[in-house]
Amino acid sequence: MGTLYQRKRIIPVHTLRRISAPNIDDVCLEILRTYKVNLAEVVICLDKSGIARYFINEPSLSTEAENVYTLLMEYLYTSTMKIENEEHLKKVIHELAAELGVDKVLTREFEALWYYIRRDSFGYGPLEIPMLDPMIEDIELSDWHRPVTVVHRDFLAFEALTTNIMFYSEEEVRAIIERLALRSGKAISLARPEVHAILPEGHRLSATLGEPISSSPTFDIRKLPEIPIDMGTMIREGVLSSRLAALLWLVNDAKLFYAVVGGSGSGKTSLLNAALQLTNPNWKIIVVQDVPEIRFPSRARFIQFYGESSEDLFIRCITALRYRPDMLVVGEVRGKEILALVRAVASGAGSATTFHASTPEEFEMVLRNLLPRDLYVMLSLNTALLIMVTRQRYGKQVKRVVTSVYERVADGWTLIYDIKGVDRIDSSNILRRIATRLGLDNILDELELRTRILDETPPGFENVERMLRKFYGV
DSSP: OOOSSOOOSOOOTTSOOOOOOOOHHHHEEEEEEEEEETTEEEEEEEETTSOEEEEEEOOOOOHHHHHHHHHHHHHHHHOOOOOOSHHHHHHHHHHHHHHHTOHHHHHHTHHHHHHHHHHTTTSOGGGHHHHHOTTEEEEEESOTTSOOEEEETTOGGGSOEEESOOOSOHHHHHHHHHHHHHHTTOOOOSSSOEEEEEOTTSOEEEEEOSTTTOSSOEEEEEOOOSSOOOHHHHHHTTSSOHHHHHHHHHHHHTTOEEEEEEOTTSSHHHHHHHHHHSSOTTSOEEEEESSOOSOOTTOTTEEEEEOSSHHHHHHHHHHHHHTOOSEEEESOOOSTTHHHHHHHHHHTOEEEEEEEOSSHHHHHHHHHHHSOHHHHHHHHHTEEEEEEEEEEEETTEEEEEEEEEEEEETTEEEEEEETTTEEOOTTOHHHHHHHHHHTOSOHHHHHHHHHHHHHHSOSSHHHHHHHHHHHHTO
């Protein structure tokens, strides 16, 4: 085990950079969780200063194997050969090791050597483990003198966990940022020292190279879950009840417009993604967004359009309407794209979106700022539901939960659900509207049926899809 943070003045280009944890017994007051990510061990703990830590301990190599790593990487970087993919790289290093007479060492410690060679060629270098960890939502560096921090899905109460990933110099951070930008198909330089891009896995990257944009090179990587969080998992984790989920399912079927509303990091998009899964699998759903956050891996009629600016998103929305979707979804409304939502609502297509707001009044203010008065009134009156989500503290835990649901009535918004005990869903106007649209004689029976189905469906994206195919007979 190494010291808590190791720093050198310079680091040779191809010297092995191993992220090693300190002696956990010396540093940690309370171990909260340990688990493996690839070949590395992750330890989450509270240190003796009360700081939440995310310690990474990557696999060790013998001195002989470290020298082989350096030798192979030097040859790979100076070679003119184009490495096509990981399998090609693996073949090349075996051939190269045999040619250099180090094949016995490579064979003996292949698993760990391959981990580092792949990490530093096709992977993310020192950021590899948090990038691979499915529980990490955000990876951030605010100043190169400080450790990288991460947001862990199961430890939201700490806001961020401090890692043992440190950089040796400003130049090293810039090299990492340039590499991230390159993988995103974007360029960043001192002439253009800021980038906003999408990594190949769909993760959102924001980075700066330093002055004049920021005092230090910085980056923030907002990760997408490998598989979208399904409604079954949301219910199990207490984000919302199965009864509320059944209401959203009915709202989707009735093709009513609704918005998921909350602050930054409250889980708006995750909830919207889970809610949108509760639709007929044969529906054509078109999502317009700046990053691929809303996804349906197994839906044949799911179409995504992307745009970087509000103008781009507006144009994509207009294009989407020409496809005659059953539902048009805008990932998050920030500007002109709201005009396309108005058209979607007027056309009779189902629609949904997220808004950055914390109350119905703030939601109304956003609409007023974005729309002419007549269109503002039209969209406001046709917004069936506002689903408010936020982070709530429960003792030492922080969870993302639906705190309240409002329905639109003639003179404003009325509360039909509140986490503190209000439940007026049975007597709500929204149920009567749904019953009329779907031609249902007993809407309460339908609500209870769908609630029971959701209760009986095991968590998991494919389990929910299987249930929906059976329900709709497709």
